[in-house]
Amino acid sequence: MEASTNASTEASTKGKTMYCSKCGAQYAQDAEFCTVCGAKLALSAPISQPLAGYCPQCGSKATIDGQVFCLHCGTRLSALAAAAPQGGMQPVQPAQYVQYVPVAPQAAAPPFQPRGYVHSEKDSILRLIAAITNIVLVSIAGLIGLSMLAVSPLGFILLVSLAWRVPMTVYSWGIYSGRNPNTTTFAVLDLLFCSITSGILLCVSGKEG
Numbered sequence: 001m002e003a004s005t006n007a008s009t010e011a012s013t014k015g016k017t018m019y020c021s022k023c024g025a026q027y028a029q030d031a032e033f034c035t036v037c038g039a040k041l042a043l044s045a046p047i048s049q050p051l052a053g054y055c056p057q058c059g060s061k062a063t064i065d066g067q068v069f070c071l072h073c074g075t076r077l078s079a080l081a082a083a084a085p086q087g088g089m090q091p092v093q094p095a096q097y098v099q100y101v102p103v104a105p106q107a108a109a110p111p112f113q114p115r116g117y118v119h120s121e122k123d124s125i126l127r128l129i130a131a132i133t134n135i136v137l138v139s140i141a142g143l144i145g146l147s148m149l150a151v152s153p154l155g156f157i158l159l160v161s162l163a164w165r166v167p168m169t170v171y172s173w174g175i176y177s178g179r180n181p182n183t184t185t186f187a188v189l190d191l192l193f194c195s196i197t198s199g200i201l202l203c204v205s206g207k208e209g
Helices: 002-013 078-082 121-148 153-177 184-193 196-204
Strands: none
Touching: 121 153, 121 196, 153 184, 153 196, 184 196
16 A cells, blocks of 8 residues: 555656655655755655745745845745745835925124114113104194194194104104213103103113213
8 A cells, every 4th residue: 555655656746846845955756865854755745846935956944034045055936035924024115315405594683783872772672662652642642733723722732732742752763863862851851741651761761861
């Protein structure tokens, strides 16, 4: 019975390249033991295709995912490459680089330049607000006085007040521009006769006399 089995096996494998079913190494048809793993070929049923994961020429096991050539004999592992697991090593994609565009640095604000009686940036801001406040209020007083002149004595009073408010407004602008000194006397007069807001700002600002 065993003789007939061996005979049928030899008949079926005749003319084919045989591989060890244990390690996948190729062997001659008349060999009884595998030259790589030592398995008895009569007990380990021979196969006509190399095992996935082993070199069909020398039987060495592939140790790298997606390996195409055997590291020992250089045989192409076409069957192994086709059977590589999907979750194996993937080719590294080239890094994406963002082109750097140099940005010109923003110009710094020019330093404060003292002018006339104005010696600090704080005084310049306070005096500017005071002057603008006087200009706005004098303009409003003139418009209201003209519109009410024919119907109310308040219009006449507002127009008369411009006789001192206009010169004081001009002087306060001179204080901002540095032509006129900011004195305590003028700051108090501005507070009483022109504008409370501008008078307070001039009192807070530095004094030159």
